[in-house]
Structures are given as C-alpha cells and as structure tokens.
Amino acid sequence: NRHWVLTDRPKGGNFEQVLSLREEPAPEPGPGEYRVRTIYLSLDPTNAVWMQYDSYLPAVPLNSTMRGLVLGVVDKSNHEKVKVGDLVSGMGGWADYTITDGKNFGRVPNIPGLPLVAFMGPLGMTGATAYFGLLDIGKPKEGETVVVSAAAGAVGSMVGQIAKLKGCRVVGIAGGPEKCAWLTGELGFDAAVDYKAEGWRKALRAACPKGVDVYFENVGGEVGEAVLDLINIKGRIAFCGAISQYNATQPQPGPRNLSILVSRRARMEGFLVLDYNPRLGEMYQEMGPWIAGGKVKWKVDLDQGLENTITSFKKLFTGGNTGKLAVQVSEE
Ligand code: NDP
16 A cells, blocks of 8 residues: 655645655455545645645644545445445545545446546536535626636636536636637637736736626635726625645735725635535536536546656646646556
8 A cells, every 4th residue: 555644744835845655555444444446536736735734624644644535446345335346435545545434435426428537527526616616606697707717727627617508708817828728719718818928917807898797716816816806896706715825835915905895895705615515416417417418528637656646736836737637546
C-alpha cells in the first residue's frame, strides 16, 4: 500500500517538501469494514486547505496519510451490505487502499453508457458543486448574465454549461487564450475573458454589457473584485472558493469594493457541496441525461500513477489543468 504521508504544514505551496510517499503492506479490514482499491484519486484545490488548518474539516493530522476523495472498487469486505467488486466513492486517502466502515462512502450510481471516470468529474463532487451552487445559491433566471471564474476548470466548466441550459448569457474568466477558445468554441459560452491578458478588466466589462446578475466565485482576489464592480441590483454571488488565496502565507485582504453590495442590494453567500449529499439524487436526475446525451460536455484531466500525485496537484495552482484533475492509481 503506497500512501502519501503529510509530514509538515505546507507554506506557499511547497507540497513536495511536506509530503512523502511511503510503502507498507495493504491494511486489512476489521469487523464491519471493507477495503477500497483506489482507481481514481480526485485532486481538489481544497486539499491544500486540509493540509494547512482546520476548516469545515479538521486539518489532516501530521504524519498520517493525506486525505482525498477516491473512486474505487471493493476488494475485501467484512461489511454485510457491501461486496467485493462493488464500485464506491468517498473520503479516502492519497493511497492505493482505504479501509472504511462505509460512513464516508457511497455506491457509484449505475447510469448506463457513461464511463466510470464521469463519476469522478461531472457526476461526482465537481458536478454537484456546480449544479447546487449555481441553481440553489446563484438562482439564475432566463436572460440573466452569469459570470464564472476558473471557468475552464472542473467546477467552472460545468457551471457555465448549466447556466446556458437555463437560458442565461454566460461569461467565463480563465487563464490563457487556449482555455478561452475552449469555453466559447466547444462549451458554448457566450464570451470568455483571459484574466492574464493586458486590459482584461475592460474586456470583462465589454463582455457584460448588462452587468452581472450571478457571479459564481471560484478564485477571489483581483478577479473577484473586478466582477463585484459589475454586480447588478439584486445580484447574487455564489461563493464557492478562493483558490488565489489557498497558498498565501499571510491573511489576504477582502475585496476593497465590498460595500458595493449595499448600493446594489446584492447578496454573497458561501456554500459547501457536502451539505447537498442528501440531494444528490436531484443532480443525477437532471444532469445524468445532459451528460449522457452530450448536452453538457466534460473533460477529466487524467494523470497516471500515484507517484505523480504532487506534480499533478500543483497544476491546480498554475492553471495546468483543463477540466477535472484526477490521478489514475490502478486499472478499472
Ligand atoms: P479547477 O479545476 O478550477 O482548478 C483550479 C483552477 O483555478 C486552475 O486551473 C486555474 O485556472 C485557476 N487558478 C489557480 N490559481 C489562480 C489564481 N491565483 N487566480 C485565478 N485563477 C486561478 O478546480 P475546481 O473546479 O476543483 O475548484 C474550483 C473552485 O471551487 C476552488 O476554489 C475550489 O476550492 C472550489 N470548490 C468548492 C467546493 C465547495 O463545496 N464550496 C467544492 C469543490 C470545489 P486558470 O488557468 O484559469 O488560472
């Protein structure tokens, strides 16, 4: 059982200095437990937070296996309801194997015609974040303008397409011309703004001639501030994340224009996908056919081998990934 052990709290994104790959015999499940062989390991920006401090989950204890979302197959079971060969996903580790009593795991639903990896991306935690965050918190109405940042990433690419299906004008903000071309060319976004290009604030304003009704915030910092300037009266900001700040070594200042929420009578609300676990069925029902029928396109940026996890993980913070980042740890 190869597994990544967290030996210290990272500072400024020095992940290779605080994680070390160890190997020991595969653990055995105890009474009522089962063992999951990791097939796909999800790499998520929030993993960097888990390494550093207590948040909505406690920080990963030092000298223990790094926590991560896994999708895998049960290869040994002492659990009365779970048998060898079952496909499950849940909170495991950056490891070949996870032992669980099943509390943090669920069965991968059976939707014919979809590859297994779809349940790591568009129909996994990523899809749920986009779906519930946009619809439940952002509440977009037909004809409104929806802006999403980290738009070519896992969550952002889903958000924009769902908003299009709900009849909105959709503007994505992403780093680099290739990502922007993917958004408007392949995914059907109405406009894309490259926040790394000169004059991007002006381009953003031009792309939102009627202002912004819903902003799906993934990055925070300057990008968030620029969108806030354009928020309309009664606008909604679904606060999903702030990746630009996850590796900061000092607390970051909030948006300097926050008081605009007053004059625009706008609302900013954070949410956690974990709270929507009881409602996942709603997502499968609406998104399942969109994904299976190709109405929502998706991409999993899949790297190979548990040993390459850190190199892969760092892509999240440099913009090296397009779509959902994951590592294939073993064969399906
Ligand atoms: P992504 O696939 O979007 O990957 C992260 C992307 O963020 C990168 O590809 C990069 O794209 C962009 N990025 C990185 N650093 C910066 C920066 N300094 N400024 C602007 N953009 C940056 O990741 P996810 O889709 O998994 O996550 C997106 C956001 O959603 C994160 O904030 C994450 O924490 C949050 N999240 C929240 C959940 C919740 O329950 N609230 C659940 C899941 C995710 P680019 O090339 O465009 O810069």
